[in-house]
Amino acid sequence: MELPRIQWYPGHIAKAEKKLTQIINRVDLVVEVRDSRIPLSTGHPHLNKWIQDKKHILVINRSDMISNECIDSWKDWFTGNSIFPLWCDAKKGHGIKEIVYAITKARVSIDERRLSRGMKIRPIRALTLGFPNVGKSALINRIASKKVAKSARKAGVTRDLRWIRISNGIDLLDAPGVIPPYLENQKSALNLALCDDIGEAAYDLDFVAIEFIKMIQKLSNNKTSNISLKKISNRYGVDINEGFKDPNKWLFLTAEKHTSGDRRRMANKLLEDFRNQFLGNICLEIPL
Ligand SMILES: Nc1nc2c(ncn2[C@@H]2O[C@H](COP(=O)(O)OP(=O)(O)OP(=O)(O)O)[C@@H](O)[C@H]2O)c(=O)[nH]1
Numbered sequence: 001m002e003l004p005r006i007q008w009y010p011g012h013i014a015k016a017e018k019k020l021t022q023i024i025n026r027v028d029l030v031v032e033v034r035d036s037r038i039p040l041s042t043g044h045p046h047l048n049k050w051i052q053d054k055k056h057i058l059v060i061n062r063s064d065m066i067s068n069e070c071i072d073s074w075k076d077w078f079t080g081n082s083i084f085p086l087w088c089d090a091k092k093g094h095g096i097k098e099i100v101y102a103i104t105k106a107r108v109s110i111d112e113r114r115l116s117r118g119m120k121i122r123p124i125r126a127l128t129l130g131f132p133n134v135g136k137s138a139l140i141n142r143i144a145s146k147k148v149a150k151s152a153r154k155a156g157v158t159r160d161l162r163w164i165r166i167s168n169g170i171d172l173l174d175a176p177g178v179i180p181p182y183l184e185n186q187k188s189a190l191n192l193a194l195c196d197d198i199g200e201a202a203y204d205l206d207f208v209a210i211e212f213i214k215m216i217q218k219l220s221n222n223k224t225s226n227i228s229l230k231k232i233s234n235r236y237g238v239d240i241n242e243g244f245k246d247p248n249k250w251l252f253l254t255a256e257k258h259t260s261g262d263r264r265r266m267a268n269k270l271l272e273d274f275r276n277q278f279l280g281n282i283c284l285e286i287p288l
C-alpha cells in the first residue's frame with residue numbers, strides 16, 4: 001500500500017515566496033530561524049540561493065523544548081561543520097541579547113561598507129526567514145521588546161510581509177514562513193508535521209501518530225533524544241513497549257481509555273501532548 005504523502009504549499013506561502021524573492025535584493029541581512037527540535041528539517045534548501053553574499057545569522061529557536069545535552073551535541077555538530085548558530089527561546093526571551101548584539105555588529109560592517117562606497121547610512125534591513133511556526137514573529141517581538149508582530153500557535157499566522165522599525169537603526173521584516181513547494185524528503189515532512197510547522201491539512205493524523213510511535217522507539221535507543229518511555233507509558237496507562245510491537249494496537253488501546261475509542265482524536269492527543277511537552281523535552285532530530 002502506498003503511504004499517504006505529506007504535502008503543504010498553501011497559496012499565501014506561494015505568494016509570500018514570490019514577494020520575498022523580489023524584496024531580498026534590498027535586504028542587508030538575513031536572520032534565519034529554525035526549530036531546535038528539528039534543526040535540519042527546518043533548513044530551507046533554497047536559502048543559500050536567496051541569501052547570496054548577504055550577511056546571515058542562524059538562530060535556532062525553541063531551545064527550551066529540547067534538553068541541554070541535545071543542545072550541546074548539536075553545538076558540537078554545527079561547530080564541526082563550521083556553522084555557529086545562536087540559540088534562543090523567543091517565548092521567555094533567553095538568548096535575545098546575543099542576537100541583538102550579532103545584528104548590531106553586522107550593522108557596523110554594513111555601515112562601513114556603505115560609507116566606503118560614498119553612500120549614506122540608513123537603518124539596516126534585516127529579514128527574518130524560516131519555516132512556518134518556528135517562532136519568527138515571537139523573536140521579532142522580543143527584539144523589539146514589545147508586541148509588534150502577531151504570533152500564535154499555528155503554522156501560517158503571519159500572512160504578509162511587514163517592516164518593523166527597531167529603535168537602534170534596524171528595520172526588521174516579518175515574513176510568512178516559507179517552505180519548499182514540494183516536500184521531497186518525507187522524513188523531514190513527518191518532522192514538520194509532528195512539530196506543527198506545517199498545516200494540519202497536509203497530513204493524515206492517524207498515519208503521523210503511528211509513525212511517531214515508531215520514531216519514539218528508534219530515538220529511545222539514543223540517550224541524547226531524552227525520551228522517557230516510563231513517562232509516556234504512565235501518561236496513557238498503556239505500556240509504550242506494546243506500541244513498539246504493534247503501534248496500531250497501542251493507538252486502539254489508548255483510544256479506548258482516553259477518547260471513547262475515537263482513534264483520530266487519540267492520534268491528535270498524542271501529537272498535541274508531544275507539542276505541549278507533556279511527553280518531556282524530546283529532540284526529534286539528533287546529530288548523526
Ligand atoms: N516554547 C516556545 N514557544 C515558542 C518559542 N518561540 C515561539 N514560540 C511559540 O510558538 C508559536 C508560534 O510562534 P510565531 O512567532 O507565531 O511563529 P512564526 O514563525 O512567526 O509563524 P508563521 O507566522 O506562521 O510563519 C507561538 O505560540 C509562540 O509563542 C520558543 O522559543 N519556545
Ligand SMILES: [Mg+2]
Nearest residue numbers: 136137157158
Ligand atoms: Mg509569524
